[in-house]
Amino acid sequence: MKYKVGILSVLVILFTAVVRAESDPQNFFQNYTRLGDNFDLMVAELYNDSAKIHAYRVYPHGLERNMEFTGAQWKQFIQKVMPLAKLQNDKSTFSDIKISEVEGGYKVKANRYSERKCYMDTGYYMILQRQVNGNLAIFEEYMETKPLSNC
Numbered sequence: 001m002k003y004k005v006g007i008l009s010v011l012v013i014l015f016t017a018v019v020r021a022e023s024d025p026q027n028f029f030q031n032y033t034r035l036g037d038n039f040d041l042m043v044a045e046l047y048n049d050s051a052k053i054h055a056y057r058v059y060p061h062g063l064e065r066n067m068e069f070t071g072a073q074w075k076q077f078i079q080k081v082m083p084l085a086k087l088q089n090d091k092s093t094f095s096d097i098k099i100s101e102v103e104g105g106y107k108v109k110a111n112r113y114s115e116r117k118c119y120m121d122t123g124y125y126m127i128l129q130r131q132v133n134g135n136l137a138i139f140e141e142y143m144e145t146k147p148l149s150n151c
Contacts, residue, residue, distance in 0.1 A: 105129035
């Protein structure tokens with residue numbers, strides 16, 4: 001009987017930790033960065049299918065390009081590029097992280113440093129909102145990228 005109670009206690013603790021990670025914005029962002037650092041494809045599941053992903057890119061010759069993806073498109077993109085990112089050790093490091101409440105959710109603002117291309121993205125942010133099941137998901141993300149390395 002003690003064995004069954006012990007397993008049940010462990011399962012409750014694990015379930016509570018998962019729910020907390022999916023419902024608290026700080027834990028959510030820590031999970032996001034951990035999955036990214038480990039090149040884990042599960043990071044794609046943190047995006048709502050209807051999310052808006054904005055990528056702003058400035059080329060060395062001055063051309064500027066705004067790209068926008070839905071969450072569903074971004075999930076597919078992650079599935080395709082994650083193996084290449086892993087081979088190139090293409091990671092981002094986040095600093096100066098600030099989380100604030102916004103209408104309908106939370107805004108996570110941070111400085112994102114590209115380890116592979118040696119540049120700082122000071123405009124990075126994501127908007128988290130609750131889904132029907134109560135868990136947080138990414139509903140908007142903005143990043144500034146550079147095509148060439150500064151290393």
